[in-house]
Amino acid sequence: MAQLELKGIVQRYGGHTVVDGVDFRLEAGRIACLLGPSGCGKTTLLRCIAGFEEIAGGEIVLRGETVSRPGRRIAPEQRRIGMVFQDYALFPHLTVEQNVAFGLGRRPGGEAQLRVRQLLATVGLHGQGGKYPHELSGGQQQRVALARALAPRPELILLDEPFSNLDVGLRERLSVEVREILKREGSTAIMVTHDQNEAFAMADEIGLMYEGRIQQWDVPYNLYHRPANRFVADFIGQGVLVEGTVGEGNSVAMELGTLVSDTPVECSESCTGCDCGCRVDILLRPDDIVHDDASPVQAEVLHKAFRGADILYTLRLASGTEVLSLVPSHHNHALGEKIGIRLDADHVIAFKKHDECSDAACEIQLEQRRAQPVTWAGSAG
Template sequence: MANEHPFTTATARSPPEPAAGDEILELEGVAKRYGSEAVVPDLSLSVRDGEILTVLGPSGCGKTTTLRLIAGLERPNAGEIRLRGDDVAGNGRFVPPEERGVGVVFQEFALFPHLTARENVGFALRKRGADEREARVDELLELVRLEGRGADYPDELSGGQQQRIALARALAPEPEILLLDEPFSNLDVDLRVEMREEVRRIITEAGVTAVSVTHDQEEALSISDRIAVMNEGDIEQIDRPQRVFQRPESRFIADFLGRASFLSGAVRGAGVDTALGRVLRDDVDGLAHQSDGTAIDLLVRPDDVTAVPAAGSEADGRVVSRRYLGPSVLYRVELDSGDTVECMHNHADRFDPDERVIVRITADHELAWFPADQRDETATGAAD
C-alpha cells in the first residue's frame, strides 16, 4: 500500500519567453547522406539574431554534420540553408565557406603554430590595411583579455588562452554567425567551467550570434539562450534551458539531459496515486485534462526526492547502490513497487547498502510526466 507523504510545491515563476527576433539563420528540410546512410534526414531549424543556441545530443546524432553544413564544409543532399534571408545552399546555389561570413572555432582550436597569437588573430584580416588590421587585433586581444600575450606562440599559451585566441581569430572578420564545435572538450574539467563563463561573456560583448554543438549537458545548460536537443538527426525539442530540463518533451530528452527516474502512477480524481503517495494534479505539468485511470510515469530527478531512514512497515524501499561525488552522494533506491529512483544527499548523510528507507517527494516545481504506454522508449527506472 502506498505511503501517504504530503507533497506541496512552491513553483518558481518561469522567466518570460524570449522575444523572437529576426531569424539570422534558417535550415529548411536539410538532408545529408553518406552513401545509403542518412545522417541528417530532414532537419529544419532557425536561429535568432544575437542568441547563443546549442545543438545538444549524443555522439553520432548528426550535430557536427549540421554545423559543417551551416559552415559550408559539407553540401546538403536536399533542403535549403539561408543566412540573413539569402540562400547559401539549396535552390541550385552553394556558397563556399570563405564567402558565407561565418566564423568557426574548431574542437582542437587549429591555431597556426608558427604564428604568434597576434598574427593568428590577424590572419583573416590580411586584405585590410595595416593600421585597420592592427587596431582590430588590439580590440580583440582586449576583448579576450590577452593584451599582453600577443607576441606569444600557441605552445606558450595555456589551453584556455589558446581557446580565447581561436575565438578572437574567428571573430576578427566580424562574421554574421559564429560556430563552435565541442568548444570545451579539449580543456581540463576545472578549466571548462571557467571558460564557459568567459566564452559566453566574449560572445555577448561581441554582439555576435552563435551556434555551438556539444554532447555535454552541463555545458549546454550553462552557456545557451536556447537548446536544440538532437537525436538520430532530428531535433526533438528546442527551447530555453530551464524549460528543456524541467519540461522535456520526450523520454529520450528526460533521460539524456540529466539523471532521470520514472515513477509509475495512475490519475485519480484531484491527483496521481504513486508508490510514494499522492501527488496533486496542480503539481504535475499539463495534467489537468487527463481522465481518471490514466497510467502515467512521473519524471523525478535526484534532487526531487529524499530518502529517510525507516524500519518495518513504514519503509517503502531499499538502498541498492551508493555513489560518492564529493560534496554530495547519489543513492539508488529500489522501491517495493518495483520502480527505482535516485536521491541526491549531502555527503554527511549516510545510508548503507540494503538499508530500508522511506522516500519522500520534495520537489519545489511542477513535475513532468509521460504516458505509461511510451515506457519502452527508454529503460524504466533511473538513468545510468
C-alpha cells in the same frame, strides 16, 4: 529578421540520411547549442551551415539571404561565418597576433592592429601577442582561436566541440568565459557538443538531436523540467520513470504518493485525455525526492555517490522500484539502511506506458520516442 534560419534541412551520405528535416531560427545576439550523442547528425548540420557541405533538401538562410539549397551553395568564405575548430587549427609558424590578424585579410595595418589588440585584451591574452601557439596552454590556444574567428566581425560564429581537448575543470571554467566573450562582442553563435554541462553553461537555447532530428529546441530549464519526449527525459540530467495510475480529478497515484494536476492528463500525442485506470510512467528527478525522517515511506540505501555538499543516493522502494535522491551530505547513511523519503515535485512529467498503447498510431509514436508529455503542477499526499 532572424540571423539564421534552417528550413527542413536534409543531408544524406549515399542512401543514409544523417540530417532529417531540421528546422530552427536563431535571433541575433543569441547563443545556441546543438547537443546530442555521437552520430546524431549535429556536426554534419554545423558543416552544412558553414557551407562545407551541400544539402540534399531544405534551405539555409543567413540574414535573409539563402546561402544553401539543393543545387545552390554559397562558398564558406563568402558567408561571413567564423569557425572555431575542435583542434584550434592555429598556424604554428605565426605568432598569436599574426594568427588573430589572419582573418582580417587586407584591412589597413593600423585598423587591423587595433582590432587584434582589442581582441587579445577581450580574451584575456593582453601582452601574449608575440608568443607562438606551442608556448601557450590549451585554454590559451582556444582563446586565440576564438579571437581569430571574432576578428572580422562575422555574422555568425560556429564552434565545433571547442572544449573537448581540455581537462574537465578548465572546460567548465572556459565555457563560462567564452560565453561572456561572445556576449560582450554581441556575437550570434552555435556550438556543437555532446556534453550537456557545456551546453547549459554556454547556451541561451539548445537543440537536442537524435537520429538526425531535433527532438526539442528550448531553453535549458525546459529541457530539464519539461522534456518533450522520453529520449529528452532520459538524455538530460538524471532521473527514473516510476509507474503511476491515473485517477479521478486529474490525479495520478504511485507508490510514493499522489500527484494532482491542474489540467487533464494528456500523456501521448494521440491521447486527448487519459481515462481513470490508465497507466503512466512518471519522470522523477533526484531533487524531486526529499529525505524526511518523519515520512512513513521508507526506502533502502543501495548506492551512494558523495559529491561534496550533497550525496546522490540510489534507493529501493518496498516494491523493488529504484529511485534517486539528492540529499545534503551531513545526512550520511550506510548502505542497507532504510531512510524516510517524500515527494516534493514541482515539475513531474508523465508518459503513457508503452504496453498501454490502444491504437496503431499511438504505438508508432511511442516506438519513435515522440510522445507528448504532460506537466503536473501539484503536490504529493
